[in-house]
Amino acid sequence: MNESATASTAPATARFRQRIFSGIQPSGGLTLGNYLGALKRFVEKQDEGIETVYCLVDLHAITVWQDPEKLRHATREAAAGFIASGIDPARSILFNQSQVAAHAELAWIFNCVARMGWLRRMTQFKDKAGKNAEEASVGLFAYPNLMAADILAYHATHVPVGEDQKQHLELTRDIAIKFNNDFGVDFFPVVEPVIEGAATRVMSLRDGTRKMSKSDPSDMSRINLTDDADAIAQKFRKARTDPEPLPETVEGLDGRPEARNLVNIYAALADRTPAAVIAEFGGKGFGVFKPALADLAVEKLRPISAEMTRLMADVAEIDRILGAGAERADAIARPILADCLDIVGMVRSRPAHG
Numbered sequence: 001m002n003e004s005a006t007a008s009t010a011p012a013t014a015r016f017r018q019r020i021f022s023g024i025q026p027s028g029g030l031t032l033g034n035y036l037g038a039l040k041r042f043v044e045k046q047d048e049g050i051e052t053v054y055c056l057v058d059l060h061a062i063t064v065w066q067d068p069e070k071l072r073h074a075t076r077e078a079a080a081g082f083i084a085s086g087i088d089p090a091r092s093i094l095f096n097q098s099q100v101a102a103h104a105e106l107a108w109i110f111n112c113v114a115r116m117g118w119l120r121r122m123t124q125f126k127d128k129a130g131k132n133a134e135e136a137s138v139g140l141f142a143y144p145n146l147m148a149a150d151i152l153a154y155h156a157t158h159v160p161v162g163e164d165q166k167q168h169l170e171l172t173r174d175i176a177i178k179f180n181n182d183f184g185v186d187f188f189p190v191v192e193p194v195i196e197g198a199a200t201r202v203m204s205l206r207d208g209t210r211k212m213s214k215s216d217p218s219d220m221s222r223i224n225l226t227d228d229a230d231a232i233a234q235k236f237r238k239a240r241t242d243p244e245p246l247p248e249t250v251e252g253l254d255g256r257p258e259a260r261n262l263v264n265i266y267a268a269l270a271d272r273t274p275a276a277v278i279a280e281f282g283g284k285g286f287g288v289f290k291p292a293l294a295d296l297a298v299e300k301l302r303p304i305s306a307e308m309t310r311l312m313a314d315v316a317e318i319d320r321i322l323g324a325g326a327e328r329a330d331a332i333a334r335p336i337l338a339d340c341l342d343i344v345g346m347v348r349s350r351p352a353h354g
């Protein structure tokens with residue numbers, strides 16, 4: 001048994017070079033939740049001088065039905081969203097998952113490591129499958145194993161995500177620990193979730209107790225990165241709120257999920273703390289705060305959507321970037337997968353295999 005693999009803090013990743021990995025599903029347009037909870041933070045990490053690997057997880061997207069043409073479009077548009085938000089394909093590795101076979105191959109190994117009971121506990125499966133679990137794809141159930149493979153194929157040590165991915169990252173840690181213990185190795189790092197900032201859980205604009213999501217049937221519940229200024233202003237104007245003015249302290253947001261959400265969004269967009277936002281707007285009504293928030297969101301998001309439109313005019317260039325990123329990703333993941341297969345006991349005699 002390998003003791004170091006069971007440690008839950010820094011020593012579990014200490015021998016590994018720091019590397020950041022994260023992904024977003026191209027299963028529709030990107031939302032303000034994706035932007036504030038993930039993308040904006042991916043850009044900050046890129047600028048911290050650590051190697052950053054970012055992936056459009058198209059294999060994850062097909063765990064629920066995707067029209068093939070729409071999926072291709074959404075993948076390219078999401079890539080444009082990454083670049084428009086500040087991901088530099090020269091400094092970060094940016095690619096789509098299905099172009100690097102190691103993800104699916106390692107996921108199979110992890111299907112054989114993870115236990116049924118672990119996956120049954122995943123709240124996201126319960127939420128997505130709902131009462132229709134018998135009709136859900138096997139892929140939707142096994143999805144967290146693929147997510148673990150995404151991360152561990154790169155020996156990534158840090159994974160920036162929104163709050164909703166926390167349980168999946170705990171599973172990733174459990175898989176790494178079990179693999180290391182089963183085979184008596186210190187092979188996979190026990191990754192650190194990086195869930196930080198004011199907007200780790202952006203809520204629906206229609207219901208402050210539900211997450212903002214690209215799959216919500218109401219478009220008014222979310223801001224899309226492709227929304228124009230009018231749509232953004234209208235959505236914030238119509239956002240559900242209570243009748244009270246904003247409180248004078250952050251504690252005053254307790255029990256007011258809609259108010260808290262809008263304050264958090266403002267704080268994240270402005271790179272300020274919720275306390276600083278309350279210091280400015282405390283005591284003011286939503287008639288003042290909502291237009292200020294809409295103006296700020298337009299100011300921050302307009303350049304991104306304009307740049308996305310510009311990039312989408314040259315799809316061949318986006319495909320070239322994703323292809324080049326996939327080559328670089330493959331060069332990292334393939335040797336790690338090869339070592340993993342060796343550890344598991346696979347005969348590997350093809351001369352061309354890495």
Ligand code: TYM
Pocket residue numbers: 021022023024025026033034035036037038039057060146147150151159160161162163164165168199200201202203211212213
């Ligand atoms: P996905 O595609 O649902 O979301 C992508 C990222 O955006 C964050 N996010 C949010 N953050 C704050 N508020 C919200 N309302 C909100 N909605 C989404 C998510 O937390 C996530 O960070 N399973 C993942 C994709 C994935 C992945 C990975 C992530 C696949 N493999 C490996 C990290 C590492 C997912 O479905 O995210």
